[in-house]
Structure formats: C-alpha cells, structure tokens
Amino acid sequence: MSHDPFGRLQRAALCAALALSGLAAERAQARDRDPAEEAQRWQDVREPVFHARPVQDAGEEVKLIAPDRAMDAALVPLTVELHAKKRITAVTVFIDNNPAPVVGTFRFGPAISPDQIKFRVRINDYTLVHAVAETEDGSLLAAEHYVKAAGGCSAPASGQTAETAARLGQMQLHRTKAPDGAGVPSQLLISHPNHNGMQSTPSGGFIPARYLDTVSVKSGGVTVFDLQSDISLSEDPVINFTYTPSGDGGIDVVAHDSSGAEFKRHFDPLAN
Numbered sequence: 001m002s003h004d005p006f007g008r009l010q011r012a013a014l015c016a017a018l019a020l021s022g023l024a025a026e027r028a029q030a031r032d033r034d035p036a037e038e039a040q041r042w043q044d045v046r047e048p049v050f051h052a053r054p055v056q057d058a059g060e061e062v063k064l065i066a067p068d069r070a071m072d073a074a075l076v077p078l079t080v081e082l083h084a085k086k087r088i089t090a091v092t093v094f095i096d097n098n099p100a101p102v103v104g105t106f107r108f109g110p111a112i113s114p115d116q117i118k119f120r121v122r123i124n125d126y127t128l129v130h131a132v133a134e135t136e137d138g139s140l141l142a143a144e145h146y147v148k149a150a151g152g153c154s155a156p157a158s159g160q161t162a163e164t165a166a167r168l169g170q171m172q173l174h175r176t177k178a179p180d181g182a183g184v185p186s187q188l189l190i191s192h193p194n195h196n197g198m199q200s201t202p203s204g205g206f207i208p209a210r211y212l213d214t215v216s217v218k219s220g221g222v223t224v225f226d227l228q229s230d231i232s233l234s235e236d237p238v239i240n241f242t243y244t245p246s247g248d249g250g251i252d253v254v255a256h257d258s259s260g261a262e263f264k265r266h267f268d269p270l271a272n
Helices: 008-021 024-030 035-050 162-166
Strands: 062-065 076-082 088-095 102-108 116-121 127-135 140-147 171-175 184-190 212-219 222-229 238-243 251-257 262-267
Touching: 035 088, 035 127, 062 127, 062 140, 076 088, 076 127, 088 116, 171 251, 171 262, 184 212, 184 251, 212 238, 222 238
Parallel strands: none
Antiparallel strands: 062 076, 076 116, 088 102, 088 127, 102 222, 116 238, 127 140, 171 184, 184 238, 212 222, 212 251, 251 262
C-alpha cells in the first residue's frame, strides 16, 4: 500500500504553502459543502491506495465515530467500529482534505479482536473523514463522517525541548481483563511529537518533519496489528484496541519513525 499518494516533495511544498498563508481555516469556515466536489476529492484520495477496486458503502457493518465539530483540531478522536459479517483484515483511514490524506492502515493479525480501533488525528480543514475496512475476500467497505475542524496540522507543537527528546519513544500500555475472558481491552501510548513539517518555530522557520511511520504489536509472538501511518496521526499517539492473548500473553511493541529510529518495549502478561 502506498501511504504517500502525492509524493514527499509535493506534500512538503503544499504543507509549507498552507502554513505560510494561514488561509486554510478561513477558507474552510467560508465554504459551503459541494457534494460533487466532495465525491471527486474522495475518488482522488482513494485512487492511489485502492486503484480501480470498488469501494462499497458499509451501511451498519462499519461505523466511523467522530465529533461533528472538533474541540482541538490537533487531537481529534476517531473510533472505527467493525460489525462486518466477514472477517476484517485491514482498516485504512483517510482525512480527505488534509495535505497527506491517508492517516494510515491497520493490518490485523490473528491475535486481534477486531471489534473497534480508536486513535487521534490532526485535521487541517473542514472535511469528510473515511474509514475503509477490507474483508478477507477483498471487499472494501467504507464509512464516512464530516468533521468541522481547521488548523490542526499547523497547530503549535510541544516543541523540541530536552524533555521531549528524553521521552521520545517511551511507551505505556494500559490493559483491562474482560469479564468474559474473550479479549483484553488495551490502550497503547507512544511518546513522540509526530512533527509534520507544518509547525512553525519562534524564529519563523519550520520544525522538520519526524513522525511515526510504523507500529507493530504482537502477543506471544503473534501479530495483533501492524500500522503504517503518516503525518496526520496526532502528537503522542494513543491507540485503543482489544487483543486475544497468545503464547505467554506478553505484549511486544516495535515502532519506527521517519528518521529511521526504532523504539521497542516488552510488556509482561497480565496477572491473573
């Protein structure tokens, strides 16, 4: 899957232009929705990922839960609920009007309990958000939600302080044993500024882009999910998921960012 449909150079130029002009939020607030324009934009952003494959309306099989109006455009919570009749193998999330529309793709392994996945994103402009679930037979099911938010991609970052550098890549995993024992609801937190190249410095320049691009979670050596992400994932990503313990029940997380840095953490099995 290509997760950089516009190319890095073109995207960097677009990000800089948006950040310098400061017009993105004003344009969003003044614009009336145009269904034909939205449909064309959705076609354009999904084409580099799915090409000519048909994408069906998910109906009740996939639900995308998001705020109608975001309180903080840099930390917009999204939940993808999965009720498909066939096994879901992957979920790709798009923010249609972001400079890099593809937030990322979650590829599910045997240890996932694929009922829902939650995470936070940046939204730069009023936009449709799409979640596309791929079933085991290759069908693509799409859900959408319109979100009013602006300026999330250029919102001030926490900076490049010594404290930020010291906690780079640190992880926490909060787990709760389900009463029925069917799965373990979990919340993974990864400390990373996820700089996207659009945030300015006090001197008037821009913080260089450095963001998480892969996250792999395994239980007892069996894959829970692999995430391939991009600049629309929020600062200090938080991912909620449910897994079925495998092997010794421990959890191993390996993440990489766009600089090539690797971050690892092992979490012991939950105590009985």
